[in-house]
Amino acid sequence: MKNNIIILGGGQAGIYAAREIRQNDSESNIKILGEENLLPYERPPLSKDFLLDKKNEEDLYFYSDEVLKKENIDFEYVSITKVDFENKKLFTKNDEVYFYDSLLISTGSENKKLSLDNNLINDVYYLRNLEEAKTIKDKVLNKNKITIIGGGFIGLEIASSLSQLQKKVTVIEIGDQLMGRIIPKQIADLVQNIHLEHGNEIILNKQIDKIIKKDDMYEILLNDNSLIETDFLIAGIGSTPSVKLFENTNLKLNNGITTNQFCETSIKDVYAAGDVSNFYHPLYERNIRLESYQHAQNHGICAGKNIAGVKTEYTSIPWMWSDQFNLNLQLTGICDDYDEIIERGNDINNGVIYFFLKNKIIRGACGLGIAGKVGRDIRITSKLTEKNTIVDKQILSDQNLKLNKLIQK
Amino acid sequence: MSEENWIEVGSTDSIEEEDLIRFDHQDKTFCVYRLIDGFYATDGMCTHEAVHLEDGLVMDDEIECPMHQGIFNIKSGEALSPPACEDLKTYPVKVDNDKIFIKID
Structure with missing residues (x-):
């Protein structure tokens, strides 16, 4: 049957859903409505290779216009301002109407903003989309001292990039460790050391009391009365x-x-995928919301299957990465619910991994190493957590013993 | 076909089944794999970002990049899963007297 399928949100989850629907349904109309005037593109390089001029805008697009045309997927740049779920309609501010039979919501997430005095609102920069990345890249050119508010993934990746551009970088984090929302302290501390070695200043446990604008620079007053002078302000304090x-x-x-495990929302024929979805995960038996590349892709694909009538449960194990300097950090599974930690390796040149176990079963792992050094073991851990495996701890802790055997039949 | 392009990698027992080794020759680097049905070779570096696939995971006929989980078919070099989108170059492999050789062009 030929349906009108609308995908609201032109990011990674949306484009992967669209292509998956087309693979399973050659007839229906598929239309993606995107707010940015750009085809779906990869965001991870924005804070890294794009700032460092190693990747250009053209390198970021997932698929070209030709691919979408060939697969008969429409892409429109439009902003929807009202939704009528009862009558299956979407409205623009000019009251243009889009009708749907099935709707996928993949609107993503947006940056939390600092509460600032009016005169400073345009002085703090954020990085989520290409436009913002271009602005930061352009503006920092003639700045020296950069302050980054928030020591999460995005803040630290920008700190790493700007350090490589010879900027003097200070990171201010309100918590008592970096990346505290998801990354275990053991790994966060290793990352902190690398930033310090590269000359970045890391300030933990401090809040900003006040930012004072002085000509071309700013004074940041912290809650211990210390003062930081800076030329440029960037904030990465999470998203909603x-x-x-x-x-x-x-x-x-x-x-x-x-959303349930089939990407279905509380309303019939309405699905959600990616950052915007708080989905039920059958393995963890609770709802979780993830903001990661792998999740946006796989959740989009899963939603696409379900919309096309191929009932598919989403059971993907969470996995995320961050690249800072020449290091690659990876996390898989759940690392905040455990009764035992096992360490593998103690040198980031060969990779360091912490496994998190509960009732002897591996729940997750987090590792850090020179590019690529922890990937295989983290991937194997994903597979082990999928199957609730009880593993010989000796193998986990001895880097001379390969983990491959643990997943072979 | 000139015989001199066949380069010796090492003995067949230097690679475990469903695994790989790195092989460097002159200024080039390769991965040599032992799958259930034989030996295969590809370029060593992922086509997505400059990371060596030697630390990747071999599963069936696929190699998964250790950095961002791009996946390639080892036999054809085809990029199967993003972020990898550019195929990986493959090379002919032969086994002679328990020694592995790859043909480099």
Whole structure:
């Protein structure tokens, strides 16, 4: 049957869903509505290779216009301002109407903003999209001292890039460790040391009391009365799911759009995928919301299958990475619910991994190493957590013993 | 076909089944794999970012990049999963007297 399928949100989850639907359904109309005037593109390089001029805008697009044309996937740049779920309609601010039979919401997430005095609102920069990355890249050219507010993935990746551009970088983090929301302290401390070795200043446990603008620079007053002088301010303090459009509708929201393991929301024929979805994970038996490359892709694909009528449960094990300097950090599974930690390796040149176990079963792992050194073992861990495997701890802790055997039949 | 392009990699027992080794020759670097049905070779570096696939995971006929989980078919070099989108170059392999050789062009 020929349906109208609309994908609201032109990011990674949206494009992967669209292509998956087309693979399973050659007839239906598929239309992606994107707010940015750009085809879907990769975001991870924005804070790294794009700032460092190692990748250009053209390198970032997932698929070309030709691919979308060939697969008969429409892409429109439009901003939807109202949703009528009952009558299956979307409206623009000019009251143009889009009808759908099935709707996928993949609106992603947006940056949390600092609460600042009016005169400073345009002085703090954020990085989520290509436009913002271009702005930062351009503006830092003639700046020297850069302050980054927030010691999470994005802040530290920018800190790493700007350090490589010979900037004097200070990172201010309110918590008592870097990347505290998801990364175990053992690995966070190793990352901190690398930043210090490269000359970045890391300030933990401090809050900003006040930012004072002085001609071309700023003074940042911290809650211990210390003062930091800086030429440029960037903030990366987390994100929230983009759900404003749905706040006064029947769509069930709870830290994003509540979705089951089939990407279905509380409203029939409405699906959600990617950052915006707080989905039920059968393995963890609870809802989780993830913001990662792998999740956006795989959740989009899963939603695409379900929309096309191929009932598919989403059971993907969380996996994420961050690249800072020449290091690659990876995390898989759940690392905050454990009763035992096992360490593998003690030198980041060969990779250091911490495994997190509960009731002897591996729940997750987090590792750091020179590019590529922890990837295989982290990947194997993903597979082990999928199967609730009980593993010989000796093998986990001895870097001379390969983990490959653990997943071979 | 000139015989001199066949370069000796090492003995067949230097690679475990469903695994790989790195092989460097002059200024080039390769991965040589032992799959269930034989030996295969590809370029060593991932086509997505400059990281060596020697630390990747071999599963069936696929090699997964250790950095960002791009996946390639080892036999054809085809990029199967993003972020990898450019295929990996493959090389002919032969085994002679328990020694592995790859043909470098």
